[in-house]
Amino acid sequence: MGTTGTPTNLTQGSRTRGGIGESTLRPDGILKVTGEFAYSSDMWHEDMLWGQILRSTVAHAEIVSIDTGEALATPGVYAVMTYDDLPTEVKNYGLEIQDTPVLAHGKVRHHGEPVAIVAADHPETARRAAAKIKVEYRELPVITDEASATAPDAILIHEGRDDHHIGHVPHPNIVHRQPIVRGNVEEAAKKADFVVKGEYTFGMQDQAFLGPESGLAVPAEDGGVDLYIATQWLHSDLRQIAPVLGLPEDKVRMTLSGVGGAFGGREDLSMQIHACLLALRTGKPVKIVYNRFESFFGHVHRHPAKLYYEHGATKDGKLTHLKARIVLDGGAYASASPAVVGNASSLGAGPYVVDDVDIEAIALYTNNPPCGAMRGFGAVQACFAYEAQMDKLADKVGMDRVAFRQLNAMEQGTVMPTGQVVDSPAPVAELLRRVKAMPMPPEQQWLTAGEAADVRQLPGGLSNTTHGEGVVRGVGYAVGIKNVGFSEGFDDYSTAKVRMEVVGGEPVATVHTAMAEVGQGGVTVHAQIARTELGVAQVTIQPADTQVGSAGSTSASRQTYVTGGAVKNSCELVREKVLELGRRKFGTYHPAWATAELLLEGGKVVxxxxxxxxxxxxxxxxxxxxxxxxxxxxxxxxxxxxxGQGFGHVQYTFAAHRAVVEVDTELGLVKVIELACAQDVGKALNPLSVLGQIQGGTTQGLGIAVMEEIIVDPKTAKVKNPSFTDYLIPTILDTPTIPVDVLELADDHAPYGLRGIGEAPTLSSTPAVLAAIRNATGLELNRTPVRPEHLTGK
Structure with missing residues (x-):
């Protein structure tokens, strides 16, 4: 394929126009591009109040006292609430472990933790009142790394832990531990002709969605509350919110509002409970909208990690063994850390055949910001390390780096380190072949016809810092493996309600799910599935809410697989009912009703x-x-x-990248010229959306490679850069050409043979960029992101 980004090898569409296999346009696309789309922050209600959260200014401290008197006395303030004002005995919440307090009690555990909430008739009034709340802290030592967390005399982040992980962790400041042991690493290591070791550091990344956290809670006449919210999982929010409010779940009615991106950062609660508490306390609608500063404190981030890897290989290039230790910093609260540990450990060997494995992954409790889900969680950190190891080992053996990977690549039938047999296509070697075969971008693109430098094409861009002196090109490759869906025995299901009727003289299908549309395009795919299965042109997608059964989270690359599967299943059941109606009405007049396989196409039974x-x-x-x-x-x-043995994952997905970079080795500036990708998607239900997902995931991987990192002061555990001024994300000027080669090898276990695609490109793009920079500079570069000082030594 060329540099335009048009995907290749994509299946043609279904026989029903607008069905699966076609690049149908998003119903929300034009509204979002023109700025007319209504996001949750745009909501308005008559007589609405504004909520504001007071956050801790220190990372670890006892709360000596809280004085709310001056805030309550502020004109326009309707309510001020602290922990003591919570209405029930349930005062904590959490995705798996309910260790997160609704409002801090006794002590604060991280910088920016919610301490009090205010409702007022104007947002500025609410902010000023919150600033008048006086909190006296007695600061405690901070826990910021493994050494301080697991020392014999370490302060416990959570005293009296009683969650189900405490029995198998070696220290209470470890959230979860998962070993993966297969074969005999010590014996296998004796057969290695070459051994490489590496210690890798992976920085804390923010999801950096452009729509900050926001929502509107409206008290109802029945004593309940209606919450309009931007989230990733309506029913998970409901399960955590209702007990704190002391309400049955049917009195907490939730409707998805416009979501301005998510990437894992909306899996945990942010302002949901706070808005509901204030609405019920005041009897008025309450809206809360975070500013960007608050958003950095109001959601979890990607786990930073330390990774220690040892690989061995024979002189012929075959892997002999892997020994690894992965230490993830989960911050002050558990969030999704147990699942991140499971992914990091079970996928820690990468997409390679290695029979003898000893991997340990842990997540720590610290006083750093809480970390949880972000695109590709756990697998992203591991991929950065094992791909660096593959390059080192290939060089030791004396083999081409791509050929070395292909020699050791897993395939269908490979046994994973967990003992699970991969029972669907695993075209790792083929993806590497394809991405290597793609045309290379031309050299020295910054030169104009007159041989003058076009600084826009150079490292540093319009900063005009270089004119091509000292600029070196580098090329790097990487490939990754990611699981799809919830794993490790989790009951992963989704619900879909489908109705078929005649409206305005034509058949119409209506699809209702609780799937959170966060930008991934599920609303488009659900309509395509309904058109394909029911043969109708008109499909209505109802807003997602809790009036229908759970759809699970929009995460883990699972929604098209699981909720798409639910829509397909419900459509099939509706189709059978419709055909039964037809048999009763017309079957006696035509024998084909009983003898032929009947289909719904173009609004007809054929x-x-x-x-x-x-x-x-x-x-x-x-x-x-x-x-x-x-x-x-x-x-x-x-x-x-x-x-660590077990059939832990329902499906695997694979992507490979080739990065081409240009580096000014004197100034330490990097420009990524191209990030070519080859990925197996099983079946492209919407080719245009497939391309967007791959290019988007690739760009996020680029961000963590060369610019994105939340900086936490190791002495105070305070966040130093909570703004887009100091936390940089890729813009269009930083985004390279991303040609994509799409392979479609059906997974027979999945609806339509599809494979979850959203996360895999984020894995391999980061190590590919690092490999290219190493290739250009000759430096080891064992951390993300790479900064200028890492390249110049200054």
């Missing part, structure tokens, strides 16, 4: 030979058919806590 039997309008008449059904993928199982 035989497999194409004969039209009836119009759907006549079949349905004034009746409607509606079915709400759950759909589950095949079950997984928890990893053994001693050996």
């Amino acid at each position: 035989t497999d030979g194409g004969e039209v039997l009836a119009d759907l309008v006549d079949v349905l008449g004034d009746e409607s058919v509606e079915i709400e059904a759950e759909w589950r993928h095949r079950p997984t199982e928890a990893f053994d806590l001693r050996t």
Whole structure:
């Protein structure tokens, strides 16, 4: 494919126009591009109050006292609430471990922790009142790394832990530990002709979504509350919110509002409970909108990590063994840390065949900012390390780096270090071949026709810092493996309600799920599935809310697989009901109703030979058919806590990248020229969306490679750069050409053979960029992100 980004090898569309396989346009696309789309921060309600959160100014301290008197006395303030004002005995929440207080009690555990909340008639009034709350702290020593967290005399972040992980961790400041042990590493190491070791540091990344946290809570006449919220998982929010409010779940009605990006940062609660508490306390609607500064404190981040790897290989290039230790910093609260540990450990060997493995992954409790889900969690950190190791080992053996990877690449039938057999296509070697075969970008693109330098094409860009002196090109490769869906025995299911009826003289399908549309394009895919399965042109997608069963989280590359599977399942059930209606009405007049395989296409009932039997309008008449059904993928199982063995993941997905960079070695400036990608997607339900997901994930991987990192002061555990002034993300000027080669090898276990795609490109793009920079500079570069001082030594 060329540099335009048009995907290749994509299946043609279905026989129904606008069905699966076609690049249908997003219904929200034009509104978002023109700025007319209504995000959660745009919501308004008559007589609405504004909420504000007071956050801790220190990372670890006892709370001596809180004085809210002056804030309460401020004109326009309707309520001020602290921990003591919470209405029930349930005062904590959490995705898996309920260790996060709604408002701090006794002590604060990280910089920016919520301490009090205020409701006022104007946002500025609320902010000024919050600033008048006087909190006296008695500061405590901070825990910021493994040494301070696991020392014999370490202060415990959470005293009296009683969660289900405490029995298998060696220290209470370790959230979760997962070993993966297979074979005999010590014996296998004796067969190695070459051994390489590496210690890698992975920085803390922010999801950096452009729409800050926001929502509107409206008290209801029945004593309940209606919450309009930007989130990734409505039903998980509901499960955590209702007990704190002391309400049954059916009295906490949640509706998804416009989401301005997520990437994992909206899996945890932010202002949901606070808005509901203030609305119920005041009897008025309460809206909370974070500013960017608050957003950096109001959601979890990607786990920073220390990774210690040892690989061995024979002189022929075959891997002999892997020994690894992965230490993830989970920050002050558990969030998704247990699942991140599971992914990092079980995928820590990468997409390679290695029979003898000893991997340990842990997540720490510290006083650093809480960390949880972010695109590709756990697998991203591991991929950075094992791909650096592959380059080192290939060089030791004396092999081409791509050929070395291909020699050791897993394939269908490979046994994972967890003992799970990979029972669907795993085209790792082919993806590497394809990405290496893609045309290289021309050299010295910064030279104009007159041989003058176009600084826009140089490292440093319009800063005009170099005119090509000292600029060296480098090329690097990487490939990664990511799981799809919830794992380790989690009951991963989704629900879809589908109705078919005649509206305005034509058949219409309506699809209702609780899937959070966060920009991934699920609303488009659901309509495509309905058109394909029900043969109708008109499909209505109802807003996501909790009036339908759970769709799970929009994360883990799972929504098209699981909620798409649910929509497909419900459509199939509706189709059978519609055909049964037709058989009752017309079957006695035409034998094909009983003998042929009947299809719904173009608003008609047709035989497999194409004969039209009836119009759907006549079949349905004034009746409607509606079915709400759950759909589950095949079950997984928890990893053994001693050996890590188990069928832990339902599906694997793979992507490979080639990065081409230019580096000014004197100034330490990097420009990524191209990030070519080859990825297996199983089946491209919407080719244009597939391309967007791959290019978006690739760009986020570029960010962590060369610019993105939340800086936490190791002495105070305070965040030093909570703004887009100091936390840099890639802009269009930083984004390289991203040509994509898409492979479609169906997974027979998945709906339509599809494979989750959103996260895999984030894995391999980061180590590919680092490999290219190493190739250009000859430096080891064992950390992300790479900064100028790492390249110049200054």
